[in-house]
Amino acid sequence: MNSTLISREHEALFQTYKRLPVAIDHASGCRIFDTEGNVYLDFLGGIAVNALGHSHPRIIEAVEKQLRKYMHVSNYFYQEPQIQLAEKLKEMTGFDRVYFSNSGSESFEGAVKLVRKWGNARGKTVIIGFSGGFHGRTYAPLSVMDKPLYKNGMEPFLPNNRVLTFNDCEQLRANINEQTCAVALEYLQGEGGVTFATQEFADTIEELRQQYGFLLIADEVQAGGGRTGHFYGYQHRNATPDIVTMAKAIGGGLPLGAILAREHVADEWKPGMHGTTYGGNALACVAGLVVLEELERGITENVWKVGAYLTEKLQEIQQEFPEKITELRGCGMMQGVVLKGESQPIVNALLTRKVIANATSVNVVRLLPPLTITTSDVDEFIGHFRAVIAEA
Structure with missing residues (x-):
């Protein structure tokens, strides 16, 4: 067979x-x-x-119950599963706003659009990523990655992006300036060999962030959702990102991603500036709520x-x-x-x-x-x- x-x-x-x-x-x-x-x-x-x-029996039960109500109605409507999951995420993380997507790539793609919107109004246009990082296979993620297998022959990628050496504080200092819009990283790289950002590197990012006022994106697609013990991997380094991208564990096996952001960034998007047909699907959201509840239960x-x-x-x-x-x-x-x-x-x-x-x-x-x-x-x-x- x-x-x-x-x-x-x-x-x-x-x-x-x-x-x-x-x-x-x-x-x-x-x-x-x-x-x-x-x-x-x-x-x-x-x-x-x-x-x-x-x-998992609780996920099966929640999805079966939701199936009998509806599977998909689009984001033209107010939906209890979406709102309930967003409220729980806010409660558990301290972020102000949640945007639901379908995957990690889509979450990161949206995060790049969001910081571009913020940065263009301030003359900040450069986004920095790091060697070993993995953020997805669509064009915005690939533009801040150094993975030749995923990129060769599919150029050109998005402009105004730089890929620096992970955990190299000296190189980081040499490349951050007033034009820096955002720094994006996995504090615990997955595909990059399960490699943590050093505390010195995390502290240097924060120091430069205070000096130059760029936004910080934490990609928690793989390390997030409680996988490391903390809800987010960046918590091992006491970071305070403006934006977090999520997927994988948050859906408990169903396709679900999310962007979480502080109010000063989330407010950049107005109706019509970004959207998705399937993001925040009711079945995925009820599964996601079970995941969060089980994390809280032990x-x-x-x-x-x-x-x-x-x-x-x-x-x-x-x-x-x-x-x-x-x-x-x-x-x-x-x-x-x-x-x-x-x-x-x-x-x-x-x-x-x-x-x-x-x-x-x-x-x-x-x-x-x-x-x-x-x-x-x-x-x-x-x-x-x-x-x-x-x-x-």
Whole structure:
């Protein structure tokens, strides 16, 4: 059955994804079941999407209830699910306004439009991003990224953007000036190897922001939604962004993104200046509300506790194989294992053991399990991971 579906996919779809050789039948919690009856331990979580795991009963219940009311009516109407979710996000984050989108790329695209509107009225036109950052695959995100695979042959990109070296304070100081409109970054980079901004780098951004008055965009699409223990990754560095972009975990498995902003920035947009047909879909919003409620009910504590346990067990493997593992990065349910060799062979070997993880930045094994995993799930993963490292 797996081979049949794979063959059909090759004939029907654009070949833009390098898929795993697994055809999904169903999934539950941190387990994925393929069409041949194999069961996989999922430490990828839909690439940080399934915060509560697969097929969470409260999400299913909320979506089924909303299905009986309506699925889509457009943003011409006032909708309780949207308003309720926005209110909860404001309450949990302290931001003033929420705009709903469908994805992380769309959220970042909107954030760039928003800061451009703000900056053009003030003579500030340059947006700065950083090496290793990932903000999406549409033109605004790509314009502040340094990913040749995503950009080659699709130029030209948006003007007045610069990509600087992540965590390089000296280069940052040399490139910030009165024309700087915004600085955009992931405080914990995902595709960039699960790499944190240093405290010095975060402090330098804030110092320059006070001096030059630019806006700060925190991309929390991957690290946000409680994945690191804090609701946002930037909280590990005591940053105070003007704008946050979100997606992934916030929808609990349904397509949902968001832009959160302070009032002085959000007020730049008037009716008609930005919009979306599907953004803030009622089904996605009721799922998102369940995610936030579950975070408040104790999932965050699980992230701290089980995340620390995962780190401890990874440290034991690193100590056992220092010639193979050079560094551990991240925290909570967003962790990276830096190898001396390439990471893809390790991820491939894990897959043969029915364990799903991810290879990124050539030599990093990225772990993005559901926030609900237990210490028993960690023990199972660690058993397989240790064996694979030992055999490498």
